[in-house]
Amino acid sequence: MRKLDYAGAIREATTQEMERDPRVFVYGIGVPTWSSIFGTTKGLVEKFGPERCFDTPISEDAMTGFGLGAAIRGLRPIHVHIRVDFMILATNQLVNMVSNYIYSTGGRLKVPLVVRAVIGRGWGQGAQHSKSLFSNFTHIPGLKVIAPTTPSDVKGMLTAAIRDDNPVICFEHRWLYWAEEEVPEEAYEVPLGVGRILRPGRDVTVVGLSWMNVEARLAADILARRGVSVEIVDPRTLAPLDEGLILDSVRRTGRCIIADCDWVDSGFSAELSARIHEKCFGQLKAPVRRIGFAHTPCPTVRELENEFYPNARTIVHAVEDMLGLEAANLDGEDFFSHERRFRGPF
Amino acid sequence: MRSDREPLPKTTAIQLYRSLFLARRSEEYIVEHYPENLMRTPMHMSMGQEFVCVGVCAALDGTADVFASYRSHAAFLAQTHDTDRFFSELYGRTSGTGEGKGGSMHLAAPDQGHILSSGVVATQIPVAVGAAFANLRLATGRTAVAFFGDGAADAGVFWESLNSAALFRLPMLFVCEDNGYAVDTPRAARQVAASLTEAVKPFGADAYEDDSGDVESVYTLAREAVTKARRDRRPAFLNIKCCRYLEHVGIGTDWNWGYRDQATVEREWIARDALKVQRARLASHQVGESAIAALEQEIESAIQASVQRASLAPIPTPDRLHAGVFHAKA
Numbered sequence: 100m101r102k103l104d105y106a107g108a109i110r111e112a113t114t115q116e117m118e119r120d121p122r123v124f125v126y127g128i129g130v131p132t133w134s135s136i137f138g139t140t141k142g143l144v145e146k147f148g149p150e151r152c153f154d155t156p157i158s159e160d161a162m163t164g165f166g167l168g169a170a171i172r173g174l175r176p177i178h179v180h181i182r183v184d185f186m187i188l189a190t191n192q193l194v195n196m197v198s199n200y201i202y203s204t205g206g207r208l209k210v211p212l213v214v215r216a217v218i219g220r221g222w223g224q225g226a227q228h229s230k231s232l233f234s235n236f237t238h239i240p241g242l243k244v245i246a247p248t249t250p251s252d253v254k255g256m257l258t259a260a261i262r263d264d265n266p267v268i269c270f271e272h273r274w275l276y277w278a279e280e281e282v283p284e285e286a287y288e289v290p291l292g293v294g295r296i297l298r299p300g301r302d303v304t305v306v307g308l309s310w311m312n313v314e315a316r317l318a319a320d321i322l323a324r325r326g327v328s329v330e331i332v333d334p335r336t337l338a339p340l341d342e343g344l345i346l347d348s349v350r351r352t353g354r355c356i357i358a359d360c361d362w363v364d365s366g367f368s369a370e371l372s373a374r375i376h377e378k379c380f381g382q383l384k385a386p387v388r389r390i391g392f393a394h395t396p397c398p399t400v401r402e403l404e405n406e407f408y409p410n411a412r413t414i415v416h417a418v419e420d421m422l423g424l425e426a427a428n429l430d431g432e433d434f435f436s437h438e439r440r441f442r443g444p445f
Numbered sequence: 446m447r448s449d450r451e452p453l454p455k456t457t458a459i460q461l462y463r464s465l466f467l468a469r470r471s472e473e474y475i476v477e478h479y480p481e482n483l484m485r486t487p488m489h490m491s492m493g494q495e496f497v498c499v500g501v502c503a504a505l506d507g508t509a510d511v512f513a514s515y516r517s518h519a520a521f522l523a524q525t526h527d528t529d530r531f532f533s534e535l536y537g538r539t540s541g542t543g544e545g546k547g548g549s550m551h552l553a554a555p556d557q558g559h560i561l562s563s564g565v566v567a568t569q570i571p572v573a574v575g576a577a578f579a580n581l582r583l584a585t586g587r588t589a590v591a592f593f594g595d596g597a598a599d600a601g602v603f604w605e606s607l608n609s610a611a612l613f614r615l616p617m618l619f620v621c622e623d624n625g626y627a628v629d630t631p632r633a634a635r636q637v638a639a640s641l642t643e644a645v646k647p648f649g650a651d652a653y654e655d656d657s658g659d660v661e662s663v664y665t666l667a668r669e670a671v672t673k674a675r676r677d678r679r680p681a682f683l684n685i686k687c688c689r690y691l692e693h694v695g696i697g698t699d700w701n702w703g704y705r706d707q708a709t710v711e712r713e714w715i716a717r718d719a720l721k722v723q724r725a726r727l728a729s730h731q732v733g734e735s736a737i738a739a740l741e742q743e744i745e746s747a748i749q750a751s752v753q754r755a756s757l758a759p760i761p762t763p764d765r766l767h768a769g770v771f772h773a774k775a
């Protein structure tokens with residue numbers, strides 16, 4: 100099978116759905132321009148024309164209501180935000196309108212709206228270009244929230260999202276855009292609301308969110324060399340959550356670390372941890388641990404960024420601690436691969 | 446009233462009166478029965494300003510999707526004439542527009558082109574822009590209209606929506622029900638522009654103003670505006686001056702609040718109440734008093750029958766709470 104990167108998988112899913120269904124269109128600030136949201140919308144305006152792939156004023160609030168109006172009147176919009184930090188200007192529409200149009204009409208309306216939001220770091224993105232804010236949106240009934248990790252998942256899940264008659268917010272960590280794997284060429288759906296075991300293991304469950312699954316894999320490799328078997332569970336869809344898959348894993352291993360790429364306080368990890376404690380209390384060998392951003396605004400300078408963001412090293416140490424192992428010397432390990440790869444400027 | 450206007454045909458005059466009377470009588474029913482505490486939903490009454498929605502909806506004649514605010518009664522009834530679903534929703538019955546989940550602020554009859562009215566000021570406006578876009582793209586022959594108060598023009602999203610609609614060349618209507626107040630705060634305390642109509646013009650919409658207080662004038666203006674909007678593919682902004690007779694929310698008057706003078710309002714607005722003016726106009730069309738009374742009785746009976754049906758309709762069972770958060774696959 101041919102290989103495709105994550106950005107290419109998004110582009111392919113979008114292209115195939117736009118070919119299949121003339122009602123699908125994609126829009127947002129910078130969507131048809133040269134930079135094309137890190138290449139994820141490249142070529143779409145040439146292929147489908149400016150009626151189905153277009154730029155917008157810097158009016159996130161109105162453009163979200165616009166998407167809602169288009170969706171309930173028969174189109175299938177994909178609205179793209181190059182940072183989730185900018186999408187929060189649309190919170191009014193997402194929280195007050197998009198999330199309850201179906202409920203308030205007694206199910207009479209469909210809202211087939213997809214909102215893509217880029218999250219994550221490069222270097223020096225600072226306090227306003229670096230957030231994730233998963234729990235701001237998983238908190239709201241009526242919104243589906245997904246955060247695919249792998250290229251094959253993002254292709255299938257974005258396809259499923261576009262075909263879904265409910266609003267779906269898709270979080271994409273920008274470093275994942277470089278991830279490559281074999282991705283089927285034909286269109287396919289990965290169902291929303293179904294998690295995935297990325298790596299089976301026995302000793303401890305690591306629930307990874309988005310980019311943190313990449314860090315979790317690295318951590319699991321390091322720990323495997325020390326005889327520790329890590330199971331990595333990727334929820335993929337954060338709302339509605341495949342709780343059963345996570346709880347089953349935790350019941351088997353008796354231990355759970357939640358590796359979020361977001362703030363910990365009142366974050367998605369808090370919700371998940373609460374559910375695990377409520378439902379697996381008797382089977383837990385240790386309290387659930389949570390890993391996430393430091394509780395500060397995101398700093399710009401690299402040395403502080405490295406303190407702010409968790410990574411594989413954080414996960415390794417958390418596992419060691421939980422299992423009562425001595426902290427290994429990790430000097431020979433290669434961390435920060437993507438930090439080194441990133442060259443900016445944005 | 447616009448003096449250059451041709452008189453409207455008798456059938457149109459009757460149609461407008463029916464629609465005005467329907468909205469007024471429905472709200473009078475609410476005023477009479479709200480104290481029974483069975484319609485447990487905050488009511489923002491249209492009374493006094495019904496002629497705006499009635500005139501515009503009649504002019505559009507079902508060819509536009511309507512996006513209204515929480516002040517939704519006149520817009521809903523003018524578009525749908527559906528007193529059954531209206532009262533059922535106010536009484537919280539499964540036969541209502543949202544099986545009781547919406548209430549007065551969230552009335553919805555998408556199948557009849559009244560999409561879903563909205564309780565957060567100005568939020569419905571950009572949704573109308575998207576609906577106009579979809580209607581244009583899918584060549585449905587329909588367009589969209591957003592109704593909102595002058596307070597909504599304080600909000601950034603109003604200007605974002607106006608700009609976007611003009612940029613995307615959408616032939617839609619922005620209709621400001623300009624009653625001069627946001628709750629009890631006058632426009633001058635909120636907006637710098639001396640004239641909202643003038644302020645809108647550079648945004649690429651055709652802007653019209655009407656202070657006639659008259660339903661036929663609004664009807665005529667809306668027809669002109671939508672015709673031009675469709676021809677030129679550009680949005681129209683209609684600033685219709687009007688007066689809310691009752692308090693901002695609730696069924697009482699608010700003269701004791703002190704922000705407006707009862708005698709002035711009575712002289713300037715209530716004395717030329719659109720419903721009364723239109724009723725008098727029917728007489729000038731040789732519609733006799735008995736014919737008018739029969740028409741009124743017919744509407745009165747329809748309201749009573751709708752209320753009766755609502756009272757017999759089921760209240761949602763507890764299991765409905767979790768139903769319909771997401772759209773179920775067909």
Ligand SMILES: Cc1ncc(C[n+]2csc(CCOP(=O)(O)OP(=O)(O)O)c2C)c(N)n1
Nearest residue numbers: 516564565566594595596597624626627628
């Ligand atoms: C965004 C927002 N802010 C505040 C309110 C509270 N509120 C409800 S109605 C209203 C006044 C709105 O006035 P206007 O837009 O002129 O409409 P009218 O009520 O006169 O029809 C306010 C401040 C709200 N519903 N939404």
